[in-house]
Amino acid sequence: MRVELQNKLSLPDAAQKRFDDFAGEVNRISLTLEPMGLSHRCGYSSEATISLRAIDGAEAAALAGDFRRINAECSELLAEFRAAKGMVVTG
Numbered sequence: 001m002r003v004e005l006q007n008k009l010s011l012p013d014a015a016q017k018r019f020d021d022f023a024g025e026v027n028r029i030s031l032t033l034e035p036m037g038l039s040h041r042c043g044y045s046s047e048a049t050i051s052l053r054a055i056d057g058a059e060a061a062a063l064a065g066d067f068r069r070i071n072a073e074c075s076e077l078l079a080e081f082r083a084a085k086g087m088v089v090t091g
Contacts, residue, residue: 001081015080022073029066032059 001019005011011019034040036055043051 001077004081004085009081009084011080011084015077015084018073018080019077022070022077025066025070025073029063029070032063036060 002023005019041053041055043053045051
């Protein structure tokens with residue numbers, strides 16, 4: 001979607017604002033997930049032992065809800081982008 005906008009696709013103002021909000025939310029989630037990555041949570045203790053830091057279960061559960069929400073938002077935005085490009089939008 002960002003590439004389409006960089007290629008000068010014109011969206012209605014409301015769709016542009018929704019995209020900007022969506023992109024900000026994706027960035028927030030990305031920053032939240034960064035310290036949860038395996039490479040950030042593993043530590044080397046010895047040849048036979050590694051340590052693994054747990055993640056907060058409540059935070060992980062909240063992120064699952066965030067993913068469902070932004071997935072729905074992404075689907076709606078894709079329809080807006082297709083309409084702006086003059087593509088046929090189905091179901």
